[in-house]
Amino acid sequence: MQEKIIILDFGSQYTQLIARRVRELNVYCEIHPFNNPPAIGADVKGVILSGSPYSVHQEDAPAFDFSHVHGSLPLLGVCYGAQYMASHSGGTVTPSEIREYGRANLQFVDDTNPLFSNIQSNSQVWMSHGDTISELPSNFSIIASTNHVRVAAYQVDGTQTYGIQFHPEVTHSMDGRTLLENFLVNICKCSQDWTPDAFVEETVSTLKKELGNDHVILALSGGVDSSVAAVLLHQAIGERLHCVFVDNGLLRKNEFEQVLDSYKHMGLNIKGVDAKERFYKQLEGVKDPERKRKIIGGMFIDVFDDAAHEVDSQLADGETVKWLGQGTIYPDVIESISVNGPSATIKSHHNVGGLPDFMKLKVVEPLKTLFKDEVRRVGKALNMDPSILGRHPFPGPGLAIRILGDITAEKVRILQEADAIYIRNLKESGWYDQVWQAGAIFLPVQSVGVMGDERTYEHVICLRAVGSTDGMTADWIHLPYELLSKISNEIINHVKGINRVVYDISSKPPATIEWE
Numbered sequence: 001m002q003e004k005i006i007i008l009d010f011g012s013q014y015t016q017l018i019a020r021r022v023r024e025l026n027v028y029c030e031i032h033p034f035n036n037p038p039a040i041g042a043d044v045k046g047v048i049l050s051g052s053p054y055s056v057h058q059e060d061a062p063a064f065d066f067s068h069v070h071g072s073l074p075l076l077g078v079c080y081g082a083q084y085m086a087s088h089s090g091g092t093v094t095p096s097e098i099r100e101y102g103r104a105n106l107q108f109v110d111d112t113n114p115l116f117s118n119i120q121s122n123s124q125v126w127m128s129h130g131d132t133i134s135e136l137p138s139n140f141s142i143i144a145s146t147n148h149v150r151v152a153a154y155q156v157d158g159t160q161t162y163g164i165q166f167h168p169e170v171t172h173s174m175d176g177r178t179l180l181e182n183f184l185v186n187i188c189k190c191s192q193d194w195t196p197d198a199f200v201e202e203t204v205s206t207l208k209k210e211l212g213n214d215h216v217i218l219a220l221s222g223g224v225d226s227s228v229a230a231v232l233l234h235q236a237i238g239e240r241l242h243c244v245f246v247d248n249g250l251l252r253k254n255e256f257e258q259v260l261d262s263y264k265h266m267g268l269n270i271k272g273v274d275a276k277e278r279f280y281k282q283l284e285g286v287k288d289p290e291r292k293r294k295i296i297g298g299m300f301i302d303v304f305d306d307a308a309h310e311v312d313s314q315l316a317d318g319e320t321v322k323w324l325g326q327g328t329i330y331p332d333v334i335e336s337i338s339v340n341g342p343s344a345t346i347k348s349h350h351n352v353g354g355l356p357d358f359m360k361l362k363v364v365e366p367l368k369t370l371f372k373d374e375v376r377r378v379g380k381a382l383n384m385d386p387s388i389l390g391r392h393p394f395p396g397p398g399l400a401i402r403i404l405g406d407i408t409a410e411k412v413r414i415l416q417e418a419d420a421i422y423i424r425n426l427k428e429s430g431w432y433d434q435v436w437q438a439g440a441i442f443l444p445v446q447s448v449g450v451m452g453d454e455r456t457y458e459h460v461i462c463l464r465a466v467g468s469t470d471g472m473t474a475d476w477i478h479l480p481y482e483l484l485s486k487i488s489n490e491i492i493n494h495v496k497g498i499n500r501v502v503y504d505i506s507s508k509p510p511a512t513i514e515w516e
Contacts (some may be wrong), residue, residue, distance in 0.1 A: 001043045002202065003190060005029040008037055010052035010062040010080050014128075016331070017169040018048060018078065020371060020469075021177065026192040027184050030369070034064045046074035046188035049081025051167065055095075055131050056080070056087045074160040074187045076115075082163025083131055086154070092135035096149075102127060103172055106152060110143040113155060114186040115162050115179060124174045125152070125166035133165065160187055196374070196381035200232070203366055207236035211323065215315065216364060217308050218325030219300065220245045220270060221396070222259035225327030225367060227388050228379040230268055232366045233325050235382075242321065243268050244307045246300065249276030249409070250398030252423070253416035262388060275303050283400065283407040289516035292407070296397045308361065321361065328365040329375055331471060373469050392437045393471065401516035405444035410497075415442045417495040418461045425487045426465070435477050438465040440491075441504075441515050449499030458499040461491060466513055474508040 005022055009015045009031050022029040029048075032038050040047075047069050054061040066085060069075050077085045087093045109121045125146070133151040136142065144153035144164070153164040162183070168176030184190045216233055220226045220243045233241045243263070247256040260272050282295050308321045315321075367375055372393070379389045395401055399419075403411050419440040426432040441462040449456040463484070468474035488501040504511075 002028055002194070003043055003045050005046050005048060005184065005188065005190070006038060006040070006044055007031045007048045007050060008034045008064060008081075010034050010050050010064075010084075011054065012051035012078075012080070013053075014078075014167055014169055015050040018050060019330075021169045021180055022048075022184065023194070023371065023374065025177070025181050025184055025190075026194050027190045028194040028369075034062050037064070040069065040073065044073065045190050046076070046183070048183075049075070049077040049084065051079035051081065051128070054080065056083050056093050057131075070156070070161050071159050074183065075162070076183050077161075077163040078169075079128065079165055079167060082154070082165055083133055085156075085161070085163055086133045086136060086140065086151075089140070089156075090137040091133060091140065093131050094134045096130055096132040104146045104148065104152075104166065106144050107147050108142075108145040113143045115153070115155070115182050116143060117182050117186060118178055119175045119182075124172065125168070125176070126170045126172035127166050133163075162187075196377040199370075199374075199378055200235075200381050203232055204235045207233060207364070207366060211237050211240075211364065213240070214322045215240045215242060215311065215319065216323040216325045217242045217244060217304060217311060217321045217361075219243075219304060220259070220263065220268075221327070221394065222255060222262065222388075222391070223327070223394055224372070224375055224379065224389055224391055225329055227263075227327075227384065228375050228382065229325060229327040229366050231266070231379070231382050231384060233364070234268055239269050241269060241325070242307075242311045243270035244273055244304060245270060246273045246275050246303050248279040248296065248299070248398060249412060250279065250296075250400045250407075252394070252399070253420040262385070266385075271307070273303060273307060275299070278303070280407065280409060285406050287406050289401055289404075292400050292516070293397050296400055323364045324361040326363060326365050328368045330367075330369055330371050333368055371469075372471055390433055392432075392435065392439075394439075395514055399442075401514055402439055403442040404515060411442055414459060414495060414497045415440060415461070418442075418491045418498060418501075421490050421494065422463055422487055425483065425490070429483050431465075431477075431479060431483065434467075435465045436468040436471070436474060437513055438463075438477075440464070443502075447500045456499045459497050460500045460502060461495075461498050462502045462504050462515075463487065464504045464513070464515075466508070468508075468513075471513065474513050476505045476507055479503070 005027055007018055007029055019029050019031050052062055083093045104125055104127045106121055106123045109116050109119055132149055136151060136154055139157045140154045141157055142151055143155050146152050149165055155162050168179045218230055220230055230243055245259055263270050279299050282299055286292055312320045376389050399412055399415050400407055403415055422440050426438055441464060443460040443462055445460050446457050447460055465477040465479060466474035467477050484503055491501050492498055
């Protein structure tokens, strides 16, 4: 039984970062909305309450009955979580006289407290709150303070319930990792045994039991997620895994042939399907990005349904494909859940959502508990080819959401050529492995240019390169001017239809990595 920590999300921008920090300490954790908490079983070692953009005094502030956890399991409230527990236990939370955002230093630390073991006074922490705990209940004790916040941290007497008004999960809190490790190891008694090797062993064993002698069809993309998912499934069920790689006409230049070749030596049972014309026909004249995503998602389902029937026709009498394998990862799952019910749609995700009734397939997602960097570590534990594990993420809808506006075969050709030059230069210059994700975007504008003695009115390509660890946040990469100049000149000189190249210097947030 895998021990775990439950993180209840009250809507903080940092909730996923808490989970990542816990995972980095080799402790498994899950994020759940505060209004839909899981059953607390024997495998749960502790609970963390996240921060929130709300004040505890707001009428619609998130509420959670922590009484069934308090006293029975270790409990750590972070920022709003700490204020909520103090306020609902008889304490007082008031608007801060000095709104504390940013760096602060712990003036007082009770280093005899297990939460603050090996943390000294003057340790820098990161504050982000407009309210403060001005008065604690009588059975609460202060265990840390800053110059401006008397109750920077507290413990409920005689229990393993703690509250902190700073954020240990951000790197600006210099001893944040130590504090979290103190909570997980000293207080929750976690064994820190959640490693890539342990994940592989447990997942393959679970898949064997879950799938039995059933057949699975899996959509391969050539990317990290689907590749690692395929290897895990193959270890569990062998030739009963049927991989399909679809050319939807929206792949990178020569990617269809290259991907099929890269899997040739992995022992996977794989078939390529050329469906370019089917996709182009359905996308003709469509400009809205959400419609494009939905059309592509629907077309993939149709193609896979056809592929599943073809596999069925080749199986022994009475055998059919019963499962659809997917490379869904944890950020996909998190982003599809709202802590306050249905959220505003940011974008549809190709791996999240149910299948139409006519497919009659169950879904198996071996990676749905992992962040992207964890997927790569699992792939390394599986001894997979580094060129596959180091491949940049590529969107499920492919170049369709890197061509702003409607899709045509000519636009795809232009973008494929420009993108190939861009990626090749990143690899040749040694920058590819320093970048999380890079790609070219076809903009829906034309600009005036001069080539030779002729005036031109041609298309604009935007280059995008970002650094990240899991795609949840991302910073634009400061590529050298000389490299950008070389790429720009090569694209303009060799790709017919382009006369201008620009570089995107936006970070996420507020921008997203993809433009659509």
